[in-house]
Amino acid sequence: MKSVKLYPKVAFDLFYEQFKWAIWFFSFLIAGHIIGMIIVARNDTTIQQFFVFSSQSVAIFMLVCGIIAAYAFMGYYVQHGITRKDLYVGTVISTLALALAVTLVPLAVNVIEHLISNFAALPIDTDAAPLYDPGSGWLSAAGIFFLNAFTYHLIGWLIGVGYYRFGWVIGFGFVGIAIAALSLNGYFWGDGGLSSVIPWVPEIPADASPFLALAGSLMLIAVLLVSTRMLTKRISIKM
Amino acid sequence: MAAKIELNNVTLKFGKFEALKDISLTLEAGKIHGLIGRNGAGKTTLLSLLAAFREPTQGQVEIDGEAVFENPEKMQQVGFIYEKNYADEYQKIPAMLEFPESYRPNYDKEYADYLLKRFKLPLDKPIYKLSKGMQSALNVVIGLASRTPITIFDEAYIGMDAPAREIFYQEILADQAKHPRTFILSTHLVSEMDYLFDNVVIIDHGRLLMNEDYETISAQGASITGAADQVDAFVSGMKLLNEQKLGGTKSVMVYGTLSEQHQLAAHQQGLEIGPVSLQDLFIHLTEEAH
Numbered sequence: 001m002k003s004v005k006l007y008p009k010v011a012f013d014l015f016y017e018q019f020k021w022a023i024w025f026f027s028f029l030i031a032g033h034i035i036g037m038i039i040v041a042r043n044d045t046t047i048q049q050f051f052v053f054s055s056q057s058v059a060i061f062m063l064v065c066g067i068i069a070a071y072a073f074m075g076y077y078v079q080h081g082i083t084r085k086d087l088y089v090g091t092v093i094s095t096l097a098l099a100l101a102v103t104l105v106p107l108a109v110n111v112i113e114h115l116i117s118n119f120a121a122l123p124i125d126t127d128a129a130p131l132y133d134p135g136s137g138w139l140s141a142a143g144i145f146f147l148n149a150f151t152y153h154l155i156g157w158l159i160g161v162g163y164y165r166f167g168w169v170i171g172f173g174f175v176g177i178a179i180a181a182l183s184l185n186g187y188f189w190g191d192g193g194l195s196s197v198i199p200w201v202p203e204i205p206a207d208a209s210p211f212l213a214l215a216g217s218l219m220l221i222a223v224l225l226v227s228t229r230m231l232t233k234r235i236s237i238k239m
Numbered sequence: 240m241a242a243k244i245e246l247n248n249v250t251l252k253f254g255k256f257e258a259l260k261d262i263s264l265t266l267e268a269g270k271i272h273g274l275i276g277r278n279g280a281g282k283t284t285l286l287s288l289l290a291a292f293r294e295p296t297q298g299q300v301e302i303d304g305e306a307v308f309e310n311p312e313k314m315q316q317v318g319f320i321y322e323k324n325y326a327d328e329y330q331k332i333p334a335m336l337e338f339p340e341s342y343r344p345n346y347d348k349e350y351a352d353y354l355l356k357r358f359k360l361p362l363d364k365p366i367y368k369l370s371k372g373m374q375s376a377l378n379v380v381i382g383l384a385s386r387t388p389i390t391i392f393d394e395a396y397i398g399m400d401a402p403a404r405e406i407f408y409q410e411i412l413a414d415q416a417k418h419p420r421t422f423i424l425s426t427h428l429v430s431e432m433d434y435l436f437d438n439v440v441i442i443d444h445g446r447l448l449m450n451e452d453y454e455t456i457s458a459q460g461a462s463i464t465g466a467a468d469q470v471d472a473f474v475s476g477m478k479l480l481n482e483q484k485l486g487g488t489k490s491v492m493v494y495g496t497l498s499e500q501h502q503l504a505a506h507q508q509g510l511e512i513g514p515v516s517l518q519d520l521f522i523h524l525t526e527e528a529h
Contacts, residue, residue, distance in 0.1 A: 006315075009341070079319060081315040081342065081343070083291075083310070085311075234294055234309075239283070239287065239292065
């Protein structure tokens with residue numbers, strides 16, 4: 001039997017599975033945004049545009065996906081003869097793809113909202129300031145959104161792996177590590193960033209330059225990637 | 240397509256507890272191996288090493304001479320079927336089978352469809368709604384249809400009724416004739432499954448008690464049947480494993496090989512000599528070890 005590289009297939013399957021979850025998630029989120037628009041229109045106020053509106057929920061969605069990924073896929077894939085390494089590489093690739101998808105979908109919805117608002121007055125606030133410096137442009141906003149989504153999934157994955165491997169007592173320690181990682185991530189991307197998602201994360205005033213933020217964020221991602229690999233490299237599969 | 244399994248001095252510890260103690264054994268390719276042992280003997284633990292679910296604390300687990308753990312080629316060759324919790328499995332069977340079909344190179348879809356029909360499994364119901372026996376039958380379908388060179392069924396029959404188990408056994412033998420592979424069947428139902436085994440591995444308390452082909456094992460004892468008083472006289476001094484009496488006829492299982500003289504004597508006395516049952520031997524061997 002020829003040995004074939006399985007991680008591309010694993011990556012595709014993992015992406016496909018989680019993207020199905022993402023479709024459900026965005027359906028509800030879009031419905032929520034529409035309902036929100038109806039409510040604010042009656043009160044004569046505005047709601048954030050979809051890209052800004054969805055940012056916190058997308059981050060939490062990615063966190064949850066990451067936690068589930070550890071439990072839902074590990075035993076299943078290894079039982080079908082896939083190595084931990086192929087699963088790991090496949091998970092990382094699929095997470096990149098998923099983070100890209102959950103960035104592009106809100107962008108697309110946002111574009112559609114803008115197109116519609118050319119014809120009909122929508123009660124949306126086009127100011128992106130609550131999330132990102134509007135001066136820096138959409139590309140960097142999307143880049144930050146993508147990095148956040150990716151980081152949140154990795155943090156969720158780390159929590160899931162921690163619980164899977166060590167049980168709930170030590171697993172709880174991983175929640176602590178995750179909170180630290182989330183606050184660090186929030187710190188890099190400044191106030192009004194995603195650190196406000198978790199209420200007990202200390203608000204650290206961000207004074208970092210975009211370059212430092214990017215470098216710090218990438219380092220955090222690298223640490224998360226290495227830790228998860230080390231924890232899963234020789235992990236025992238639960239039966 | 241079949242593969243040879245070798246364990247060299249394998250020990251597995253969970254903290255201070257030794258689940259497997261210095262096990263060395265070879266399982267030949269293309270045979271049906273029965274793995275028997277009492278509850279907690281270490282059967283599932285041993286099998287989980289073969290499937291690379293975990294690493295041994297010491298020793299090597301090899302398939303065709305290569306370590307199995309994190310070996311992509313070897314892991315792909317092992318199918319490990321065990322009782323799974325399907326309480327949260329909302330998929331239906333056809334969706335569930337897409338996975339082995341996609342990841343197992345020798346998966347045979349036609350064969351899977353045939354097996355689904357034989358087990359009368361409903362394709363339109365979510366798996367969590369199926370009965371325990373049906374869920375087990377689904378596991379069996381996955382294990383058989385994947386045609387992995389090493390296929391491990393760890394008490395895969397749990398919850399299956401007698402007719403379903405019979406289908407399971409028949410299909411193992413039928414597919415083994417057409418597409419030989421290395422089967423490992425771990426079981427408690429020794430008397431029901433012994434006819435399937437080419438080779439028998441008995442473990443107890445994490446130690447290997449025996450790894451012999453079926454004939455050698457059945458020759459380790461004998462059953463003597465005949466008139467009760469004659470049988471009693473014949474077996475006096477022998478190690479008795481089990482006795483059954485029906486009217487004036489008695490059947491006794493003894494441990495140990497019968498000498499030619501004994502066999503001749505039995506023949507002259509009109510006593511019938513047969514092989515010992517694996518079940519009786521198993522009970523005896525594992526009781527002795529306690």
